[in-house]
Amino acid sequence: MNYYMMGEYDVIVIGAGHAGCEAALASARMGKKTLVFSINLEAVAMMPCNPSIGGTGKGHLVREIDALGGEMGLNIDKTFIQSKMLNTAKGPAVHSLRAQADKHQYHEEMKKTMERQKNLDLKQGEVVDLFVEDGKVCGVILRTGAAYRAKAVVLATGTFLRGKIFIGEWSFSSGPNGLAPSMELADNLRKHGMELRRFKTGTPARALADSLDYAKMQEQHGDEKIVPFSFMNDELDKEQISCWLTYTNAETHEIIRNNFSRSALFGGQIEGVGPRYCPSIEDKVNRFSDKQRHQLFIEPEGLNTEEMYIQGMSSSLPEDVQEAFYKTIPGLENLKITRPAYAIEYDCIDPLYLKTNLENRQIENLFCAGQFNGSSGYEEAAAQGLMAGINAALRVDEKEPFVLDRSEAYIGVLIDDLVTKGTNEPYRIMTSRAEYRLVLRQDNADLRLTEKGHRIGLVTQERYDRFLKTKNEAAAEMERLEHVIVTPTEEINAYLVSLGSSPLKSGISLSELLKRPEITYALLAPLDKNRENSLSMHSITQVEVQVKYTGYIAKQLQQIERFKKLEDKKLKQGFDYTKIEGMRLEAIQKLNQFQPVSVGQASRISGVSPADINVLLVYFEKMR
């Protein structure tokens, strides 16, 4: 049967999950004629697992996506039902925003945004093959025989490729959440020479709100003062709903342990590798056998549904075991399950086959993003989607790739980890993965990235103007604070003592005073007669953090400079490393195969030692 040509686009995106949506929007906003497919349009920006966006590390990604002109932050600001800044007891480097979402609204708003986006067509359809000519992708074919040409393609198929669900000893082909899997495309990608592997992830059961006993659980409220995800939003005010905290216990663990033999995980049926940092409950009980209890959060799936999500309790045990162990948990004694927990296995690529711009090393103009790249998580997917979309658009214009390095963004850390170090399990971002945490804060993502986003044409003028205003406002205020000197009057010292701060001995700038841990910008107000009260919440945060941590930040910036030196030493693609005398064989093989873009990247390749890097540096010094 012959396919028939339907049209031509600059960029085609396969998949409208969190990765695909960002990719498509970025490409369209950069002026490229863009087409995006989803097997089912009701599953656009679907959340198949937890009903929330953000969290430690992930919240940073959302802020960065937003600062670059992406959509996730705006979309969750429209649709959250509870918001919380996490880790506020710790330093600003690990403050992370997290919001519960109304799942359906999240989908609906994202879909609407896509429908209304200029240059963007959103279509229901299943891609079954790519056109590849001379090692370059140049279009896609759908199940219906329709075909489209494209200058670049973004692959963002999530957990759908040859999806297979496991519950106990039973398994069957399926996409997530009772949706159809994508079988044919996986086979054809293999035919094009792609090596795919199997990863797995899992989700807990959903239960009816009405069947739970809230008196036995601890209520969890949202923040009183809501910090928006998007730099485009000022303070948000919304009625928030509660979540609920409860715990597993010895009985729960016993039931699980007694049924290890019926678990897909331990039965050996699952070949895919699961995420170490989101383990199933049987995994937790197995690995942390001395732990008395595990905490669970009970979270609403939305405002207009009775379904609740049981966070922390994913499982691939049979349904009867699930029901038994969930019912041992305080508050869940009479729970009614609406959807059982399950594990899902899917085809994905080894991200070592990707370049730093997320382009496939084997097929030119094919960019890859999201869970397909071996990551896990909505935010990780969205971040890669954005970068893949940007780079696909740049490719169409034959422009230089847009790559963020590890000192510029968590997005840089995420992608560099994936494409340089690879991953043996679904990769998840964590603040501990970043070397320059104090610089890569969630509060300054705009300062780090909005300028760059503007330069590539993704950040709108409106966002850019707003950014400049805040940036200048905060800078001016920091400058001003340095020059307002307070002197040790009795009144002032009494005030300081009342705040638990030591009295002044001599004149001191407000800037210096602000460095004291117990002093906030707000508390300085009585000492600061000329202050104009127009500073935004965001600018106040900037002033506080930058002033308080100025020393640490300066030190980290020095480290970054050293780091940048190696990143800036670019390496020629296709260089033959056997030419370099004195380098170990393993390193030569790795470098020849990998072809790093810089000495910096070379230094992070597993199997390349610091000594090898020294040899490399000396060689290039000589060659100059």
Added chain:
Amino acid sequence: MNYYMMGEYDVIVIGAGHAGCEAALASARMGKKTLVFSINLEAVAMMPCNPSIGGTGKGHLVREIDALGGEMGLNIDKTFIQSKMLNTAKGPAVHSLRAQADKHQYHEEMKKTMERQKNLDLKQGEVVDLFVEDGKVCGVILRTGAAYRAKAVVLATGTFLRGKIFIGEWSFSSGPNGLAPSMELADNLRKHGMELRRFKTGTPARALADSLDYAKMQEQHGDEKIVPFSFMNDELDKEQISCWLTYTNAETHEIIRNNFSRSALFGGQIEGVGPRYCPSIEDKVNRFSDKQRHQLFIEPEGLNTEEMYIQGMSSSLPEDVQEAFYKTIPGLENLKITRPAYAIEYDCIDPLYLKTNLENRQIENLFCAGQFNGSSGYEEAAAQGLMAGINAALRVDEKEPFVLDRSEAYIGVLIDDLVTKGTNEPYRIMTSRAEYRLVLRQDNADLRLTEKGHRIGLVTQERYDRFLKTKNEAAAEMERLEHVIVTPTEEINAYLVSLGSSPLKSGISLSELLKRPEITYALLAPLDKNRENSLSMHSITQVEVQVKYTGYIAKQLQQIERFKKLEDKKLKQGFDYTKIEGMRLEAIQKLNQFQPVSVGQASRISGVSPADINVLLVYFEKMR
């Protein structure tokens, strides 16, 4: 692999489409412990085709479902976005209510109602087999290995069983709307001895609102005065959205005709039989080749989406042809398709295998409903679902079946047509199928059915009290109008003349006056000094229709009496008709095989002639 037992229910419903939802709610409301499955919970009460409920004949069904205590009427009243009483220029027998729905809200509200319903559990899961013991169904098995026992099962799988989609020469396994099909259950039903056949249906493309030119189409408004579907609602007030009317033309037809060879329909790939009364556009162009144009309605799919539905234009032509012919239509020149039109083929049962209570003739306690029974349409599905749910619940209590005959309800006509006459194509209700149209009006569905619904325990006390109040109110008012006599004063005659009515010659009751076609109840007000203005809209309609058509109605009631005589002559199940001398062989075979419940039903079996029925009547007269 062994399944594992999860629990026991009175009634299990397979499928939560329009049929399954009504079945499950009816059973639960009748006090039965009920469990309902859907492959995907996001597709509960999904509308895979037109975004509307009601229409000619179908509106009658919704009213009847409501009068019996079903949900469809209440649910559309909550979620409609435009409402219209059709055929108001014709007599009250064919007045039919039709409402545009917000598709997502329709789903969401129905799901919420199910989630909150006592005795009802709603679960995501795919049933792959039935437990059948000694010819009786006694449970179901899921894809996950979970199994449940049940005293009765309702099968309502819609278009999912071995679903196969056709677009041009391409076809592939799929459920509707990009959802997964149900393959295994179909195979296992066959193993249990069920003979399944293939029917097909189709849906048009969806297009982006923004891509259409409304200046070239005719705007269609909703009614100013909204009549609710449910007898539980008084006047509804809501802002309504518009739909748009446009037409195909010679160019459209030419493109379609030129591509007949690429159509799945004419190419012979589709073995399933499609609905004659909802033909695809290629079918219309083929069959009505002299018709210059066909009308199309452009209807929003909801308030929170940009997708529009192109009513009247279903097709299984390839996507390129679709795009070409849609673009020939005024207003659609630049349309952007979000989902292409397609035809879907699926397994269903020959309804001749069903009893009048929708129980399967081959497997006891298995009730069947909806598209699976060979019907088409949301309302047809819901009506059967309700009856199947009621009868499943009654069976659990070992009570008599609940059957409506052709003189009592369109539901009776629908089910009697299906189970007695069978159907060779997806069956759709039409007012012309009813013999007693003037009695089976949409306005009096409560008078016909609410008493019955109350008796079987489905109608709530609240609904019943409300019903009695209206009923008594209307009856009292009709009685009163008979006794208010107006005499021919000059003033009154002048008023009548001003209404285009002839002046009085002698005294006449308001009742008589109301029989004049040009006189409405409202117009009588000036002549009716003692009227209390508290009558509900519904009662006013009753008074008007019953008074105006009293003669015709009386005549039809006589016909019904004759009809009932044959229905009341019950026939023994398992009777051997070869015993009856003088009957034609064909009739004997048919009757032996079919085992009708009454002489009435026997008379409608194809192949049984009026002469055969006479022989039958004589035989039973003699036997007495």
